[in-house]
Amino acid sequence: MKRVAVLTSGGDAPGMNAAIRGVVRTGLDKGWEIFGVRNGYAGLLEPAIESLGPRDVGGILQRGGTFLGSGRVPEFRNEEVRAKGLRNLQERGIDGLVVIGGNGSQAGALALSRMGLAVVGVASTIDNDLAGSEVTIGVDTALNIALEAIDRLRVTASSHKRAFLVEVMGRNCGYLALMAGIAGGAEAVVLPEAEIDPDVLAAQLHAAYARGKAHALVVVAEGARYNAQRLAKHFEAHRERLGFDLRMTTLGHTQRGGTPSAFDRLLATRLAASATDHLARGEHGRLVGLIKGEIRSSPLDEVVGLPKVLDLRLLELQRILAK
Numbered sequence: 001m002k003r004v005a006v007l008t009s010g011g012d013a014p015g016m017n018a019a020i021r022g023v024v025r026t027g028l029d030k031g032w033e034i035f036g037v038r039n040g041y042a043g044l045l046e047p048a049i050e051s052l053g054p055r056d057v058g059g060i061l062q063r064g065g066t067f068l069g070s071g072r073v074p075e076f077r078n079e080e081v082r083a084k085g086l087r088n089l090q091e092r093g094i095d096g097l098v099v100i101g102g103n104g105s106q107a108g109a110l111a112l113s114r115m116g117l118a119v120v121g122v123a124s125t126i127d128n129d130l131a132g133s134e135v136t137i138g139v140d141t142a143l144n145i146a147l148e149a150i151d152r153l154r155v156t157a158s159s160h161k162r163a164f165l166v167e168v169m170g171r172n173c174g175y176l177a178l179m180a181g182i183a184g185g186a187e188a189v190v191l192p193e194a195e196i197d198p199d200v201l202a203a204q205l206h207a208a209y210a211r212g213k214a215h216a217l218v219v220v221a222e223g224a225r226y227n228a229q230r231l232a233k234h235f236e237a238h239r240e241r242l243g244f245d246l247r248m249t250t251l252g253h254t255q256r257g258g259t260p261s262a263f264d265r266l267l268a269t270r271l272a273a274s275a276t277d278h279l280a281r282g283e284h285g286r287l288v289g290l291i292k293g294e295i296r297s298s299p300l301d302e303v304v305g306l307p308k309v310l311d312l313r314l315l316e317l318q319r320i321l322a323k
């Protein structure tokens with residue numbers, strides 16, 4: 001019988017609970033003992049590792065966040081610190097680990113796997129910046145939350161003939177901003193992958209005003225050099241250049257705390273099931289993700305730290321649609 005632990009790490013993402021439940025119940029079905037690690041890698045160090053039965057993951061499928069807790073543990077980059085975490089698992093006879101998280105979390109998974117532990121990663125981050133999965137757990141829910149806000153902001157923007165800067169999450173990646181911009185009918189998007197000169201943006205907004213638009217929405221990724229705050233500051237002295245009066249809304253962590261969508265629950269469940277299947281087959285050191293619509297895995301060392309390329313042809317489409 002195997003003894004396998006599961007943890008959630010990094011920024012929480014809607015659907016993480018569904019993934020934990022998937023690991024616990026498919027693992028138990030294989031006759032294994034499953035353990036939950038509290039607060040990401042911090043729980044490996046404390047240690048805070050507890051046995052999980054099927055009832056422990058009852059009623060969590062539909063809840064956002066992660067009932068195990070999550071965290072960012074920079075000291076886990078240190079090999080001696082990781083060795084302590086590994087010892088805590090070994091002392092409990094735990095010989096497998098599922099790491100549910102994004103880029104930083106999977107870097108920890110890769111490091112543990114290089115130290116000899118059987119580790120499988122499950123791709124989860126609202127930023128969608130993890131290579132090895134076209135879409136990661138949490139993205140769909142975060143996008144829908146952003147869209148709901150954008151739809152509302154358009155209503156009030158139209159009533160007052162205003163332009164709005166709406167900042168969405170995405171530290172290094174403009175995926176959420178680009179997709180929310182297209183699906184929300186934004187007049188412009190600002191991404192880290194395609195920086196824009198604020199004066200060019202001002203001209204775009206003015207052109208929209210001149211075309212008779214009652215509002216203009218700009219979706220800005222938080223990781224862009226000109227984030228919403230910097231853009232607002234830049235425009236402060238030159239309001240007349242925009243035509244519109246300007247307001248700014250930062251959505252921030254509201255995008256992280258939502259109820260997971262059907263898509264995220266299903267993706268999380270399928271990835272979790274595949275993670276335990278991988279461990280059962282002795283295939284580890286891998287990240288499971290969604291590739292060309294199928295659940296597949298890639299070696300962790302081929303995906304961790306790799307930049308995920310955003311399809312910038314969609315930016316051109318967004319511009320055309322903003323006419």
Ligand code: F6P
Pocket residue numbers: 010011012072102125126127169170171222256
């Ligand atoms: O998890 C990704 C993310 O939500 C980024 O979009 C954002 O920059 C960051 O986490 C915020 O981190 P924290 O919750 O630690 O403030």
